[in-house]
Amino acid sequence: MGTTVFERQRPSDAVVDASLQDTAMSVFWLDDVERPTHPPLTGTMAADLVIVGGGYAGLWTAVRAKEREPERRVVLLEASRIAWAASGRNGGFCEASLTHGHENGLTRWPHEIDRLEELGLENLDGIAQTVERYRMDAEFERTGAIALAVEPHQVEWLRAEEGFLDRDAVQAEVHSPTFLAGAWDRDATALVHPAKLGLELARVAADLGVEIFEHSLVRSIEGDGSGPMTVVTRDGGRVIADDVALATNVFPSLLKRNRLMTVPVYDYVLMTEPLSDEQLASIGWSNRQGLADSANQFHYYRLTADNRILFGGYDAVYHFGGKVRAEYEDRMESHRKLASHFFTTFPQLEGLRFTHRWAGAIDSSSRFCAFFGTARRGRVAYATGFTGLGVGAARFAADVMLDELSGEKTERTELAMVREKPIPFPPEPVASIGVNLVRAAMDRADHNEGRRNLFLRTLDAVGMGFDS
Template sequence: MGTTVFERRRPAESAIDESLTGTAFGVFWLDDVERPEHPALAGHTTVDLAVVGGGYAGLWTAIRAKERDPGRRVALLEASRIAWAASGRNGGFCEASLTHGHENGVNRWPEEIDRLEEMGLENLDGIEQTVRRYDMDAEFERTGQLAIAVEPHQVEWFRDEPGFLDREAVQAEVHSDTFLAGDWDREGCAMVHPSKLGLELARVAADLGVEIYEHSLVRAVEGDGSGPITLVTEGGRVTADAVALGTNVFPSLLKRNRLMTVPVYDYVLMTEPLSASQLASIGWSNRQGLADSANQFHYYRLTGDNRILFGGYDAVYHFGGKVRPEYEDRMESHRRLASHFFTTFPQLEGLRFTHRWAGAIDSSSRFCAFFGTARRGRVAYATGFTGLGVGAARFAADVMLDRLSGVATERTELRMVREKPIPFPPEPAAAIGINLVRAAMNRADHNEGRRNLFLKALDAVGMGFDS
């Protein structure tokens, strides 16, 4: 096999060591905010709509429910703290795509892809309008996203794209000798502060009258749908006419969905703020989100105080599909990211990383969210966002509310919304298969992007994997 630029231009071990000296193991976004406390559920309450999950999917569902019907009584139950999991530790890329990119969408739903992409942009517009309407402090910047070619074979992937930038043009945007070409989607992505977005969504929800309960893990869903549904927590119960589930990467409260997603761990570094001279050395004055184009890709962006978040590449699945805090501390992955960072920006050698962390992504076999109902239509769910939930969660909220209303809409009639992905196999087949796919993707990245017969077979049956 060949080598990648990250192997050909590997920085000195001493530079990696120095950059990670004193780095805190913790989520920068969560350390950067003050989080108000919400009470735990105590006793029994009755509402019109109960929402499970205090991340983006649950918060958007609560807000959209109150915007549709201000008189509706809505309660939201969060097992831990608002926006502490994926919604508070992601890269902050709020993308318009509902299908994990054009290629994935056109391969699965060719007759719908144009409308799906229009709806995705309408959804992102709706997020921006909500941020403005409620004066939300979420560091929302609609700067777009620049996809980068870092290997010669990747350049041709962008050649016919409307946002194509050749080597000179892409380096005029961001100065890295590894950048060979790019494709700048100027409208389809915004940068946000993930934790601030989550907390501001909670503030807006509370202002609209949503009852928010933290430290209220739902242990059971009672009722067959012939009447109201009851959610049971350790401290109380909520009875609701309708329930929306936004539990995402955590074990589903519905048995039917237990094999529909797997938790894949993603790793992230955050630098200290760049000085004026350091920032000048890399350019990046347009502040786009960046992502390179391999199967195992990196994503990176500037924060409001000019730090660089650098994440991705490793996508690690642990046997048994558990979500456990100990899986987040993986120095091997963080050292690899530090190495790749200084390959990308050797002029920043000497810069230190202040934070390192990880999070679990709710990955589905079709790479984007899927939807459904249970208990005779009284329970709706959306899950499997596969890394695109920052933007797609609002669309998912509208789908769940449409489904719970019992009235068909353009959204609910989409084949993309009606269809389900292929489930993952039980263990040990899941771990064997996922790790075989990861190895095959690594080989493809070392073989000019060529996918072997194994990956092509998975693509053909709709089980191809995209990191």
């Protein structure tokens, strides 16, 4: 078993300790914004469409519904605060891919992959147009992203990609001793301030007439779809509506059929203090691309508007029972590992400090991308299982849900990717055993020139997997 560059070129514990000495356990993006408040739902009201969930999927559904039918009465119910969960704490990579990359889509839907990629680019263009149309302050930068090789075997993986950068070319873009090659896709990724994107979507939705309620946890949906349904909150609020869109993502589904379709996987993140001009010059990065390495356990990183570096990924942690709990976010083992890997990547930044560390739960599905469906005679639509791609794919999902609720067949609803469902995860304790076995196997593959063992190849063959 070999070693990775993060073991071969590990910084000293003193460097890691110093970088984390004054780090706040807090989400930088949410600390960086003013958050308008919306009232909780009280009493009973009527609506044409009620949306459950105030993250990207719910907010895009609200905006797109009003753009389609301005007179439609739309109500959005959020259990906590707008964009407080994954939508407010992700890395801000807004990707065109709807399928978690070309290879995953090609394997699962070979006859559709070309069109899916076209639809993904159209969706990203649509996000850019919406940002411009409504003058949304979301720090939207369409910089593209570089896939990086940090081990020799990964160079060959990237060589056939468009935008291939050899060692000299990738070092000219961003200087790190770990970068051996890269592939720069200039069109398929934008960077955003995630919390600002969520809050601006809420502003636009409200301006269009959507009624937003926070601290309104939905407990049940009453009715079989033969007539209006009633969405009931924990505190007794009720919305009587013809249609319901579920955008609860990582949180337990209101539909029993979906309870085993996703698992919550915790992803860990660090944010540095702003870099000085000298520090920036030492790494280059003048084109501000998003970056991600090519390992199974990969890192992603990007610059913010004030030239901090967000550095996240690698560890993807599942907790027994599949619960979403705040205490899972504070995992110093993962944050220390990220700090160590950061200074392996950028040793010239030794002395830089991290101001924030945090984590969030990803709604992971076994096919690595969102799945869709309806219930209650087609009057309830859902989309979930984004597996880390929700920043961009949530808008596409909103259109799918609205298409499905319309009852009309569209190109989107007829896609096999939309009609098919992933394989569910097994119940506990098998789920926990299986996820941890997969994590261990992926780690072994990263230490063995990327070679996937029989266990991983078998899971690949049957369409099961685990990814951050």
